[in-house]
Every structure is written in C-alpha cells, then in structure tokens.
Amino acid sequence: MPSSMSQQILLSPAELSYLHTSLSSSPPIRPDGRSSTQFRPLIAETDILPGTNGSARICFADGTEAIVGVKAEVEKSRARYTHADEDGEGIVEEDEGRGLNEWVELCVEIPGMRDDDSMPVFLAAMMSEALLADGEFTRRLYINRRFHWKLYLDILLLSQPSSYPLPLLSLTTHLALLLTKFPRLKSEKDEDPLFDDDWDASVFLYPRSSTKSFDRPPVTLLVMSVNGNIMFDPSKEELSVAEVVLAVSVGERSRSEEGDMVIDSGKTRDLRLLAVRTIDPPSRLTHPGVPNALNTATGGSAADTSEKASGQRETMAEGSVWQPPRGGAKRHQIAAMIQKVLEQGGVAEEVMAGLDGVDLG
Amino acid sequence: MPLDTSSYSLALLRLDGRRWNELRRITAQISTMPSADGSSYLEMGNTKVLCTVTGPCEGGGTRDRDRADIRVELAIAGFSGVDRKRVGRGDKRVSEMVSTIQSTFASTLFTNLYPQSTIHISLHVLSQDGSLLAALLNASTLALIDAGIPMRDYITASTAGSTSSYSSNDESADPLLDLNTSEEQELPFLTVATLGGSDQVSVLVMETRVQAGRLEGMLAVGVDGCKQVREILDDVVREHGKEVLKSGRL
Amino acid sequence: MAITILAPAPAAAALPPRDHVRDSNDDDDSDNSDNGGVNLQGDFDKGSRPAKRARHTDIITPGETVTDDSQWMRGHGTYIAPASTEIIATVAGTVQKTNKLLSVRPLRARYTPEIGDLVVGRIVEVQSKRWRVDVGAPVFAGLPLSAINLPGGILRKRTETDELQIRTFFSEGDLLVAEVQSLHQDGSASLHTRSLKFGKLRNGIFMSVSGMGGGGGVVRAKRQVWMIHTAGGGGEVDVILGVNGYIWISKHIEAAGGDTAITRIEEKISSTVYSSQNDEISVETRTEIARIGSVIQLLVQEGVKIEEETISKAYEAAVGVASLNQGEGSGYLGGELGRIVMADVGKSS
Numbered sequence: 001m002p003s004s005m006s007q008q009i010l011l012s013p014a015e016l017s018y019l020h021t022s023l024s025s026s027p028p029i030r031p032d033g034r035s036s037t038q039f040r041p042l043i044a045e046t047d048i049l050p051g052t053n054g055s056a057r058i059c060f061a062d063g064t065e066a067i068v069g070v071k072a073e074v075e076k077s078r079a080r081y082t083h084a085d086e087d088g089e090g091i092v093e094e095d096e097g098r099g100l101n102e103w104v105e106l107c108v109e110i111p112g113m114r115d116d117d118s119m120p121v122f123l124a125a126m127m128s129e130a131l132l133a134d135g136e137f138t139r140r141l142y143i144n145r146r147f148h149w150k151l152y153l154d155i156l157l158l159s160q161p162s163s164y165p166l167p168l169l170s171l172t173t174h175l176a177l178l179l180t181k182f183p184r185l186k187s188e189k190d191e192d193p194l195f196d197d198d199w200d201a202s203v204f205l206y207p208r209s210s211t212k213s214f215d216r217p218p219v220t221l222l223v224m225s226v227n228g229n230i231m232f233d234p235s236k237e238e239l240s241v242a243e244v245v246l247a248v249s250v251g252e253r254s255r256s257e258e259g260d261m262v263i264d265s266g267k268t269r270d271l272r273l274l275a276v277r278t279i280d281p282p283s284r285l286t287h288p289g290v291p292n293a294l295n296t297a298t299g300g301s302a303a304d305t306s307e308k309a310s311g312q313r314e315t316m317a318e319g320s321v322w323q324p325p326r327g328g329a330k331r332h333q334i335a336a337m338i339q340k341v342l343e344q345g346g347v348a349e350e351v352m353a354g355l356d357g358v359d360l361g
Numbered sequence: 362m363p364l365d366t367s368s369y370s371l372a373l374l375r376l377d378g379r380r381w382n383e384l385r386r387i388t389a390q391i392s393t394m395p396s397a398d399g400s401s402y403l404e405m406g407n408t409k410v411l412c413t414v415t416g417p418c419e420g421g422g423t424r425d426r427d428r429a430d431i432r433v434e435l436a437i438a439g440f441s442g443v444d445r446k447r448v449g450r451g452d453k454r455v456s457e458m459v460s461t462i463q464s465t466f467a468s469t470l471f472t473n474l475y476p477q478s479t480i481h482i483s484l485h486v487l488s489q490d491g492s493l494l495a496a497l498l499n500a501s502t503l504a505l506i507d508a509g510i511p512m513r514d515y516i517t518a519s520t521a522g523s524t525s526s527y528s529s530n531d532e533s534a535d536p537l538l539d540l541n542t543s544e545e546q547e548l549p550f551l552t553v554a555t556l557g558g559s560d561q562v563s564v565l566v567m568e569t570r571v572q573a574g575r576l577e578g579m580l581a582v583g584v585d586g587c588k589q590v591r592e593i594l595d596d597v598v599r600e601h602g603k604e605v606l607k608s609g610r611l
Numbered sequence: 612m613a614i615t616i617l618a619p620a621p622a623a624a625a626l627p628p629r630d631h632v633r634d635s636n637d638d639d640d641s642d643n644s645d646n647g648g649v650n651l652q653g654d655f656d657k658g659s660r661p662a663k664r665a666r667h668t669d670i671i672t673p674g675e676t677v678t679d680d681s682q683w684m685r686g687h688g689t690y691i692a693p694a695s696t697e698i699i700a701t702v703a704g705t706v707q708k709t710n711k712l713l714s715v716r717p718l719r720a721r722y723t724p725e726i727g728d729l730v731v732g733r734i735v736e737v738q739s740k741r742w743r744v745d746v747g748a749p750v751f752a753g754l755p756l757s758a759i760n761l762p763g764g765i766l767r768k769r770t771e772t773d774e775l776q777i778r779t780f781f782s783e784g785d786l787l788v789a790e791v792q793s794l795h796q797d798g799s800a801s802l803h804t805r806s807l808k809f810g811k812l813r814n815g816i817f818m819s820v821s822g823m824g825g826g827g828g829v830v831r832a833k834r835q836v837w838m839i840h841t842a843g844g845g846g847e848v849d850v851i852l853g854v855n856g857y858i859w860i861s862k863h864i865e866a867a868g869g870d871t872a873i874t875r876i877e878e879k880i881s882s883t884v885y886s887s888q889n890d891e892i893s894v895e896t897r898t899e900i901a902r903i904g905s906v907i908q909l910l911v912q913e914g915v916k917i918e919e920e921t922i923s924k925a926y927e928a929a930v931g932v933a934s935l936n937q938g939e940g941s942g943y944l945g946g947e948l949g950r951i952v953m954a955d956v957g958k959s960s
C-alpha cells in the first residue's frame with residue numbers, strides 16, 4: 001500500500017504546533033489562506049454515464065475524485081402479512097405510499113479497501129442515515145401497492161482517500177440524486193407497471209417545481225473547530241490538529257406546502273438538520289512534541305521517569321510545543337458549530353445555492 | 362440477433378453501422394487526476410474505463426527483490442452494465458483479467474530499474490460495452506506513460522471476432538474488428554494485444570469456440586486493430602506533451 | 612460566496628472527433644530529418660515518425676527510435692534493442708543530450724535521487740543506527756546516525772548513548788533538509804546533514820509538489836534555498852525547494868552572532884538544531900507564509916515550473932492582488948483571485 005494511503009498522516013510536532021497556533025489566532029490563518037467558511041473550488045460534472053438513471057462526478061481541489069451512479073430497478077414489493085389478515089384493509093391503507101429502507105442499497109467503494117473494511121462501511125452508514133432520516137426519501141420510490149423502485153447507489157472514490165472523503169462523496173451523491181430520473185408510469189393503480197419508453201418524458205426523483213425551492217437530497221458537511229474557531233472544508237493537515245470534528249447532514253424541504261407563512265419569515269430556504277455525528281479527529285493520535293528543556297539533544301535534560309516527564313510537561317507554558325487535544329467536545333461548542341451551518345445566510349445555504357448553480361443536464 | 366446474417370451479407374454493415382474492419386470511436390485523456398502519479402481515462406465506444414497508477418513506491422518486492430512488483434486492482438462499478446450487478450473482487454473473470462494485465466506489464470515495463478518497490482495500477486470500469494480487457498490494457502498503458510515509468514513500447518489491444526457463430530460452421534465467415542457487448546455474446550471472438558503496433562503479440566485471450574481455419578483471419582484483423590489503436594494513443598500522448606511543455610514555460 | 616463549483620475544464624485534453632481509420636500519411640510531421648544519423652524507419656508500417664532529436668520541444672514517446680547512430684551512449688529513459696544500435700525511448704518526454712549521452716527526460720515522473728541533490732524529507736522509520744526517510748522517491752532514503760552532526764560540536768565522537776537516544780535527534784514524522792550523499796545499487800539514496808544549513812525543520816509549513824520533469828514541478832536549479840522579503844510586515848521568510856518536490860516555507864531565523872568564532876557557532880547552533888519547539892511567529896509572518904504556500908499551489912495547478920523566479924514573480928502579483936481585494940480569505944488563490952494573479956504574472960513576463 002502506498003504510504004500516502006495511511007489514514008493517519010504523519011506530521012512533525014513542529015508542524016502541528018505551527019498549524020495549531022495559526023488556526024487558533026483570530027481570525028484563523030489557514031495554511032492555504034482561505035477564510036474560515038471558504039470552500040476550495042471543486043469541479044462538478046453531471047449525467048456522465050448514459051447507462052444510469054443519474055450520475056455525477058466531482059473533483060476536489062486536493063485531487064480527490066468521486067463518481068456516483070444511481071440505477072433503479074422495478075421490484076415486487078414484499079407482501080405484508082403483518083396484521084392484514086385480522087384487521088382487514090385498514091392497515092394496508094395506512095401503508096399506502098410508504099417506503100421501506102430496504103428499497104435503497106448504498107455501497108461505498110474505496111480503492112485499496114475491502115468492502116467490509118471499517119471506512120467504507122462507516123461512510124455508507126453515515127450517508128444512508130442522512131438519506132433515510134426523515135422517511136421521505138423511500139416514499140419517492142413507491143410505484144403502487146405491489147411494486148416499487150429498488151434504488152442502487154454506487155459511490156466510487158476514484159483516488160486514494162487523502163483526506164476524510166465524506167463531504168466529497170456526499171456532494172457527489174447529492175448531485176447524482178438530483179439528476180436521477182425514472183421513466184414515466186403509464187399503467188394505473190396496482191396493475192403491473194408499464195412505463196413510457198420515451199426518455200424525454202421521464203420524471204425526476206426530486207421533482208422540480210416552478211418556484212426556486214423544492215425538496216433536495218441531503219448534504220453532509222464536515223466542520224471542525226480549533227480553539228473556538230469554526231472552520232469548513234478542512235484539509236487533511238487542518239484535520240490533524242482539530243479539536244472537534246462534526247459531520248453535519250442537512251436537507252431541504254420544499255416550501256410550497258406550507259404556503260405564505262414561511263415566505264413571510266424572510267428565509268430563503270427551509271433547511272433542516274438531519275443528522276450529526278462527531279468524528280474522532282486524527283489529532284488525538286499524534287505524538288506530543290518534546291520541549292527543548294526536556295530534550296537532551298537541545299541542551300535540556302531528560303526526565304528520569306515517565307511520571308516526572310509528564311509532570312514537567314504539564315507545567316510547561318501552553319503553546320510552546322504540540323500537545324494532542326484532550327477531553328471531549330463541549331456541548332456549547334457543538335451547538336455553535338451546528339448553528340454556523342444552519343443559520344440564515346450560513347454555509348449550508350451557500351452550499352445548496354452553489355449546487356443549484358451546477359448545470360443540471 | 363446482433364448480426365443479422367442476411368443483411369450483413371447484403372450491405373456488409375454491422376448493426377451499429379460499422380464495416381468489418383472499423384474500430385469504434387476511441388477517445389482518451391491522460392493526467393486526469395493530478396494527485397496520482399499517473400492517470401488516464403479511455404472510451405472505446407460505450408466502454409469507459411479509468412486508470413490510476415501509483416508508484417513506483419516503497420514496499421513490496423516480495424516476489425523478486427531485484428525488480429518492482431506490479432499490483433493491479435480492478436473494480437467494476439455496479440452500474441456499468443445494463444443491469445445493476447455487483448462484481449466482487451473475488452470474481453473469477455475479474456481475477457483473470459487482473460492477472461493478464463499484471464503479467465503483460467511485468468514483461469513490458471523495465472521493472473528492474475525499481476527494485477524493492479511497487480507499482481500500483483488501479484482500474485475502474487464505469488461502463489461496459491464489449492472489448493473490456495482491451496480497453497483496460499489500453500488505459501493502463503496510457504496511465505503508465507503518464508507516470509513516467511519506462512516501458513519497451515506501447516501495449517495496445519483490440520478484439521476480433523467472426524461474422525458467424527461456431528455452430529454454423531461457416532468457413533468463409535468474415536473477421537470483425539472491435540466487438541461490442543451484443544456481438545461478443547453471440548459470436549466467437551478473441552482479445553489480442555501487441556507491443557508497439559508490431560506483430561509481437563503479448564496477450565491473446567480467447568474463450569469461445571471457433572474453427573481453426575478462421576482463427577488466422579481473426580488474428581490478422583486484431584493485430585491490425587492494435588496498430589490503429591497505437592496510433593490513436595500515441596497522438597493522445599503527444600498532444601498532452603505539447604500542452605505540458607507549453608504551460609511549463611509560464 | 613463560500614463555495615465555487617466549476618464545470619470541468621473545456622475538453623482541452625480531449626481530442627477532436629476523428630476518423631477511426633487514419634490517413635496513412637499524417638500531417639503534423641514532415642520528413643525533415645536532420646544530419647545526426649537518425650533512423651527514419653520505425654518498425655511500424657505507417658506514420659513512422661522521424662525522431663528529430665535536434666529540436667528539444669519535440670515529444671518522444673515510448674518505442675520511438677531516437678537514433679541508430681552508434682556514437683551516442685544511451686542514458687535514462689532509453690534502451691538499446693537487442694542486436695542493434697538503435698536507441699529507443701522508454702518514456703514520453705523530451706530528448707536531452709549531455710556530451711555523448713542521450714537521454715529522454717519524462718514529462719512527469721517520480722523523483723530519482725542524484726548525488727548532491729538538496730532534498731526535504733520526512734522520517735518514516737527509526738532503526739537502531741539509522742533513519743528511513745521518505746523523499747518521494749521509489750524507495751525510502753537512509754540517513755545513518757554517522758551522517759548527522761551531533762550536538763556539542765562537529766568533532767564529538769559518536770557513542771553508544773547516541774544510538775540509544777536516536778529518537779531525540781529525529782523521530783517519526785520529523786521533517787529535515789539534507790543532501791544526497793551516495794546512491795545504493797537499488798537506486799535508494801543515502802543522505803547526510805553534516806552542514807549547518809541542513810537539519811530539522813521547524814517554524815513553518817510543508818508542501819508537496821508531485822512530479823518533476825519537462826512540465827511543472829520543482830527543477831534542479833542554481834538556488835534551491837533563498838529568502839523572500841515579504842510584504843505587510845511579514846519579515847523575512849525562507850523557502851526551501853527540495854529537488855524531490857517537497858517544499859518547506861518558514862520564518863527566517865537569523866543565525867547566531869556573525870562575529871563569534873566558528874566553534875562557538877557550532878555550539879550555539881547545536882542547541883537548537885534538533886528542537887521541535889517553534890519560535891514566536893507573528894500573525895503577519897504566518898499570513899505571508901500562507902500566501903507563499905498558496906502561490907506555489909497555484910503555480911502547480913497551472914503546470915508552471917516551480918523555481919525562484921516564478922515564485923517571486925507570482926508572489927509579487929499575489930501581494931498586489933491582495934491589496935486590492937481586502938478582507939478575510941483574500942489570501943486564497945484557488946479561485947477567481949488565482950486567475951487574476953496568473954494574468955498579472957503573464958503580463959509582467
């Protein structure tokens with residue numbers, strides 16, 4: 001395996017300390033000069049694979065690249081024996097238009113990793129969690145009481161996973177789902193489904209409405225914080241000094257149902273928080289730096305015992321050498337990070353607006 | 362029936378409108394992924410593959426301490442075929458293709474220049490429509506050139522078939538160049554790769570039955586296809602080279 | 612706007628639609644063979660491209676005969692076909708002639724160490740008497756304990772204590788600047804840091820620029836290490852361009868008192884040479900270090916050679932652009948600002 005593939009990128013204590021101090025100052029000085037909410041520009045392309053119902057490709061500035069292909073097949077719904085026999089029609093009616101999570105199959109493939117390695121499994125779990133969170137998504141796959149669409153989402157990371165690939169995969173999936181189309185249904189009610197073979201007449205999985213706002217697939221963003229500074233789209237170097245890293249999934253609901261009330265509130269979008277996960281930052285696994293005073297090679301004297309060494313280290317002035325962060329994430333910290341994502345005119349809104357700008361085929 | 366025998370004999374055109382000795386459209390790009398040592402994207406008709414090369418880098422050399430190891434990884438995307446199908450890494454067809462690619466490049470690259478290191482070739486199939494192994498070999502060649510790994514010459518590949526099936530026992534059947542999926546399913550075919558467009562065959566794979574008499578014609582057409590492919594790939598490399606030299610000068 | 616999403620580059624690399632069957636006589640290469648005894652007969656029938664070794668801008672591709680003149684010796688990127696005198700290219704690139712040595716320089720390749728190269732490396736493994744260093748080459752380089760300056764002066768004898776304390780000098784992850792001292796049979800390099808300008812790196816940021824060759828990347832130049840007087844009160848910043856494409860940008864630290872005796876300098880230096888502790892670095896300096904970093908990133912993205920001249924020019928342009936576009940994030944050159952900077956650089960050169 002190439003050395004660059006190791007999840008833990010190796011940085012020297014001097015580098016870590018430099019990064020940490022730079023990111024802690026206010027405003028933070030990021031190594032590439034970005035502002036705290038600025039994303040690196042990315043290259044997106046949609047509808048690249050004619051053999052799929054929807055597809056997208058995104059390249060990040062750091063050279064990582066992903067392709068997502070969505071394929072749908074008609075599947076016979078499992079007959080539900082639950083209470084139908086006893087209670088008659090009533091229960092079945094309740095199920096009308098409902099979807100099941102098993103109608104969606106989501107696979108993440110990462111080069112050099114087996115399908116059952118922890119990273120692809122974890123990523124797939126996080127992405128489907130965001131997608132299925134509100135139960136709205138599977139509802140779209142309902143055809144009639146006997147049939148439904150089975151949706152296969154194949155998410156391929158094409159490059160070595162140099163940084164945490166979740167945002168890349170999530171944005172690519174978002175675009176692919178936005179572009180996903182089904183052939184138009186010609187049959188009625190519970191007949192065997194018959195479709196219009198004119199692809200131009202096909203319908204979107206996420207139907208467009210004339211107003212600018214319609215339902216959208218979720219987007220998962222990575223947010224990190226160092227010393228109270230909240231930063232978006234962290235690079236792998238920045239992640240390695242992060243104190244808290246959150247994956248925040250955000251969805252958008254169409255406003256049309258709720259009528260004028262929401263428009264009055266002046267909000268441009270109705271964003272909803274779908275899921276939050278804390279991610280263990282790689283910074284916890286780094287080695288602490290050795291201060292000059294404890295290093296024999298720099299004229300200091302090493303402590304005799306390890307207890308003494310850690311004791312001496314504790315009393316050192318903070319910030320002189322790298323110390324891995326300790327302790328968990330504070331609640332107000334997490335709240336502040338989520339707030340920053342969701343607030344009006346905040347990052348999630350801008351990301352959604354940016355994704356709107358992509359030429360949708 | 363992919364090749365309507367009656368109409369073929371009249372117009373001598375295949376279902377997609379090609380003549381017997383015509384390649385599908387080949388487009389290729391190299392250096393598609395700046396973060397990899399070498400990368401390429403290749404389309405042969407509707408067969409689309411992507412290749413990245415990492416290395417030579419530390420590690421490996423387990424098979425032979427004096428030369429670089431070549432490791433090939435092939436992932437066929439679930440959405441690449443007509444029906445959605447997951448092809449695992451342990452799939453027999455996949456591992457056969459992997460070992461063919463691995464041994465082909467082991468004999469073509471100057472691996473002795475990089476002892477105790479490893480060259481990783483990672484291939485992604487995004488869409489398949491026949492001639493898959495040929496497309497994979499061509500894409501790997503391009504990515505290896507992009508990575509600056511020394512090789513004797515281009516390895517270029519194509520497929521060749523015959524216009525009627527084995528059972529029809531038609532000795533006068535015409536050979537066909539560059540088959541698509543439906544042709545591959547119905548007709549006998551072989552995959553051939555040559556070194557530098559010469560007559561030196563480095564890969565010859567045939568999994569279907571065909572009368573021995575027809576083989577020579579098929580092989581000749583396949584080798585000629587490899588020559589055409591080499592010209593096309595060479596143009597891609599030269600175009601890219603010109604671009605690189607131009608931008609390097611500021 | 613926090614996020615910029617771009618369409619893929621207009622298919623610059625994609626070829627225009629073309630016929631499947633090529634015309635037998637291609638258009639771009641006319642047969643003006645020069646006098647150097649270049650073989651025109653390739654071993655494929657048509658489009659046998661004449662190898663014009665006289666023009667350096669010409670691209671040679673693998674399998675192409677560079678010359679069949681036996682007066683040339685083959686260098687890197689070539690091989691001689693068995694039972695012939697033909698020198699054939701093995702990589703795609705440009706022909707380079709050094710005296711009678713003919714080599715093909717690839718457009719892009721991994722770094723191959725050469726004796727005397729200044730490299731930046733990262734320790735990946737600590738062994739009992741040496742370190743293994745990642746320098747971006749096909750195999751790790753070695754740095755023997757005997758090839759470093761030990762603290763307490765250059766003349767000190769190496770003791771067993773030093774071997775036991777090998778991690779106090781360099782440990783995993785540490786960055787260093789060193790010189791390639793010798794090459795082993797297998798192509799791996801042996802490094803040394805026996806000079807005051809080499810040693811552990813601190814007070815700055817690291818960058819990696821992959822690939823070197825005819826196009827972008829770091830080139831072997833007269834000066835690999837220099838100082839930039841930065842704008843905006845950033846003071847002086849050192850840039851170390853490792854030949855291997857690893858780059859270190861750091862705050863310039865004045866060497867200890869200029870007039871003290873040589874031996875004193877040794878002592879003074881040795882007290883900080885293995886330190887992992889950063890000095891006090893002002894916000895202004897950090898901002899400018901970040902700016903130089905983004906300038907280099909921009910040059911890499913544009914495929915421009917990374918050398919003192921290009922960096923200085925682009926840095927000046929970046930400072931100019933930043934002064935017009937005040938505000939947070941004005942240092943980032945990945946988007947629109949980068950294009951303005953490149954346009955400015957293009958004008959000035």
